[in-house]
Amino acid sequence: MNRLALPLGGLLAIAMVAVLAGDFQLRFLAEILIIGTAVMSLDLLIGFGGLISLGHAALFGSAAYAAAIAAQHWGASLPVMLGIGIAMGTAVAAVMGLVILRAGNLFLLILALLFGQIVWEIAFHWRDVTGGADGLRGLPTLSLGPWALGDARSLFVLAGLLALGCLGLARSFVASPLGRALIGTREQPIRMQALGYNLFSLRFRALLVSGAMAGAAGALYPFVNLYVGPQSVHWTLSATMIIMLVIGGVGSLWGSFLGTAAYLALQTYVGAWTDRWQLCVGLLFVLTVLVMPQGLASGLLRLARKARRS
Amino acid sequence: MTALLQVEGVGKKFGEFAAVSDVTLDLRAGETLGLIGPNGAGKTTLFNMITGFLKPDTGHVRFDGAAIDRLSPAQRVARGLVRSFQKPMLFPALSLRENIAMASRQHAGRGLSWLGSLRATRAANEESDRLLAESGLTHRAEARVADLAYGEQRMADLLIALALRPRLLLLDEPTAGLAPEEARRLLAIIRRHDAETSVMLITHEVEIAFAACDRIAMLNLGRLLCLDTPAAVQAHPAVRDAYLGALAA
Amino acid sequence: MMGYAAIQVLNALSFSALLLLTGLGLSVVLSLMNFVNLAHGSFYLLGSYIAVHWLASGAPWWMAFPVAFLATALAGALLERFPLRAFYARPHLMQVLLTYGLSVIFADLMRWGFGAQILSPELPEMLQGVVFLFDMPFPLYRLFIIGAGFALALALWLLFDRTMWGAVVRAAVSDRGIVETLGIDTRRLFAAVFMLSAGLGGISGALGAGMLAAYPGLDEEVLILALITVVVGGLGSFGGTVLSALVVGFALTFSKVWFPEFANLAAFSAMIALLLARPNGLIAPPLRQL
Incomplete structure (x- = not known):
């Protein structure tokens, strides 16, 4: 019964919102769900593996580029786009893993940042393919067989299904032996070695799973955003993903969507109201860390527990 | 009887400090070997080298007849060489x-x-x-x-x-900080797995070593003083001087 | 050809000198306090702006550098008090977010205060112009950077290697427990080291302004380069940072010569390859496990 509650409730929520919300909201929600999925894939690494990757945007963004470039050549068929995005996210994650997972925690974080910068350099300078600083625009409409999926409603439903599917996968991952072992490496890496676990292979697999999810999200991103540019692989987006995760609550999975929504809503509303948006971003980071490092998810859970008790 | 574990001339220096020098010992299949010695004798360092957590500067380790010097800790576990740590190392959130x-x-x-x-x-x-x-x-x-x-x-x-399901279990001070009753229960569990598991046991508590072990190796200042039956070790003059004498006094 | 190569070597050396000073500042905080400071580039850029304005003001030019050092060290001291000090013991995740947020704030404040255009300092007369090497012109100021950079590095080496204070820092890097058992006030030690680190960032920015100019976004570029210098060198090793500043400086300069379009890509990839071969950096001090 409980195992069906999440998917059914999720589907119901998607259907209701799709019927009730207007185009602007639907596009905005689709963006939240897509970026939220990427943030959740980062939660697998940070929240469960203790692997602070400052290069996650490289996985998400390179999948977005791959899908956009493929769409320009072969048209934007949904399964092809998803396949390419997942393949790209996984492949980039594999290369990244070889680079960053050999080092200790502190180096890992810096190496991930550098790796992300390398991907950014490629996206920025390889103008013939990526459009350089201008990025890629004018993409064909996403389609599934005879149906065109370019309208806000279809994109929202698609993003909702992606988010729901990835949330389910992420939960099963965390509950599986692999996910448990990942938690083990976070808590007691030395003991895990003494139990015969190969830490590299374990973390590498987690990174591949995370990369595949980020890649799936990245594949849809250009079609919702109608644009993909070098900012989508830049390390500032990686840092932003981390703050979204922290705002939502590290290690909760669903909190990622909450944090993404909070951040993007602030960006939309505060950004329209001041030209010093960058200053506000910085303050948001600092205040989050100073005031609520536990995030919204754990705050809400605490409130719910209190309400149940009284 | 063949040796399950052979430690041959193993040594390790940290800077100028020789933590373990030229230790050679063997452990026979089925036996329980005690490793005793005062603080800083090099017992844990020796464990770290046997289990692959530390690379020895000199010497070799063989397990079940095969050289395992180049294997990672995880690969050694796959062969049946399992260790515990001085402080319990658990996964607290699970x-x-x-x-x-x-x-x-x-x-x-x-x-x-x-x-x-x-x-x-x-x-x-x-x-x-x-x-x-x-x-x-x-x-x-x-x-x-x-x-x-x-x-x-x-x-x-x-x-x-x-x-x-280790073939050789290396335990680092498994009874440290336990009440006598708890220690006895723990040793009883170890003994119950005797049939498939040989044991190497670091301990501070000499009585436990003498009661639970078939043979005892005594380390002091990184060197092996002696390796013999409990009775023989007890009678060994160097052991008395280095360790037991101090306890008795 | 000979002349061209010599010029590029000197270019690389002047770049290495800047990397060395910023990298040392970042490295000492990282290895002593185990603290990731992503706002380190802000100190560099602040130093650059201070130098640009000082040199334009007509005050004695040579004072631009000590002034930049002191001003950024002071900024560092204030920042260390609040909020950084409370974060030395917090997880790296929180340190990263805090210092990244601070760097974004400083970047916006500096854009606000100093404008968004590219500012180049007015160099003093005696440092203007070029010298000829094998008939090729080379800016005199870059020779000054090389000289000043390596002189400062030497002074720092003496500070760390020959003074009591330096011995304490080195001991604390290899084993924090030691310092506490010696009864040394780690809070003051950390505060002093952080000030030194910020000051080094500032003075390298002041020196570098005459070569790289000053503009929004430079803080981030410098941060990335400094991070590369630190990881390639290996934590907690002065010699490693010197070596890696040279390696990174040469790699970047020559990749600009050979692959102008993909210079950073080539140099970064080379550094990553180097790190694959030596995951703990060029010179990694031996650490005791367990």
Whole structure:
């Protein structure tokens, strides 16, 4: 019964919102769900593996580029786009893993940042393919067989299904032996070695799973955003993903969507109201860390527990 | 009888300080070997080198006749060489059963499975439950190990190691800080696995070494003073001077 | 050809000198306090702006550098008090977010205060112009950077290697427990080291302004380069940072010569390859496990 509650409730929520919300909201929600999925894939690494990757945007963004470039050549068929995005996210994650997972925690974080910068350099300078600083625009409409999926409603439903599917996968991952072992490496890496676990292979697999999810999200991103540019692989987006995760609550999975929504809503509303948006971003980071490092998810859970008790 | 573990001329220096120098010893299949010596004698350093956590500067380690010098700690575990640590090293946020299952899943070769992992999880939980029942901790299976009493944590640490079905189990001060009754229970569990598991045991408590071990190796200042039966070790003059004498005085 | 190569070597050396000073500042905080400071580039850029304005003001030019050092060290001291000090013991995740947020704030404040255009300092007369080497012109100021950079590095080496204070820092890097057992006030030690680190960032920015100019976004570029210098060198090793500043400086300069379009890509990839071969950096001090 409980195992069906999440998917059914999720589907119901998607259907209701799709019927009730207007185009602007639907596009905005689709963006939240897509970026939220990427943030959740980062939660697998940070929240469960203790692997602070400052290069996650490289996985998400390179999948977005791959899908956009493929769409320009072969048209934007949904399964092809998803396949390419997942393949790209996984492949980039594999290369990244070889680079960053050999080092200790502190180096890992810096190496991930550098790796992300390398991907950014490629996206920025390889103008013939990526459009350089201008990025890629004018993409064909996403389609599934005879149906065109370019309208806000279809994109929202698609993003909702992606988010729901990835949330389910992420939960099963965390509950599986692999996910448990990942938690083990976070808590007691030395003991895990003494139990015969190969830490590299374990973390590498987690990174591949995370990369595949980020890649799936990245594949849809250009079609919702109608644009993909070098900012989508830049390390500032990686840092932003981390703050979204922290705002939502590290290690909760669903909190990622909450944090993404909070951040993007602030960006939309505060950004329209001041030209010093960058200053506000910085303050948001600092205040989050100073005031609520536990995030919204754990705050809400605490409130719910209190309400149940009284 | 053939030796299960052979340590040949192993040494390690930290800077100028020789933590272990030129230690040669062997452990026969089926026996329990005690490793005693004062603080800083090099017992834990020797353990780290046998289990691959530390690279020796000199010498070789052979396990079951094969050189294992180039194997990682994890690869040594796969051959049946399992260790515990001086302080219990558990996964505090996980339940006691999950702590043990972490080991039994890895032993079953399913430690890294994801999709289709239900059966692996169930089998591992059964194995954990068997070990918990054997040690009288069944009622604590669901407790987070962070909430366990110290004695229970020590026992959990041992059960995690046993869940790997070791051929050789290296225990680093397994009874440290335990009440005599708890220590006796723990040793009884170890003894119950005697048939398939040989044991190398670091201990501070000389009485335990003499009672539980077939042979005893005495280290002092990184060197092996002697390796013999408990009775012979007890009578050894160098041992008396270095260690037992000080205790008696 | 000979002349061209010599010029590029000197270019690389002047770049290495800047990397060395910023990298040392970042490295000492990282290895002593185990603290990731992503706002380190802000100190560099602040130093650059201070130098640009000082040199334009007509005050004695040579004072621009000590002034930049002191001003950024002071900024560092204030920042260390609040909020950084409370974060030395917090997880790296929180350190990263905090210092990244601070760097974004400083970047915006500096854009606000100093404008968004590219500012180049007015160099003093005696440092203007070029010298000829094998008939090729080379800016005199870059020779000054090389000289000043390596002189400062030497002074720092003496500070760390020959003074009591330096011995304490080195001991604390290899084993924090030691310092506490010696009864040394780690809070003051950390505060002093952080000030030194910020000051080094500032003075390298002041020196570098005459070569790289000053503009929004430079803080981030410098941060990335400094991070590369630190990881390639290996933590907690002065010699390693010197070596890696040279390696990174040469790699970047020559990749600009050989692959102008993909210079950073080539140099970064080379550094990553180097790190694959030596995951702990060029010179990794031996650490005791367990």
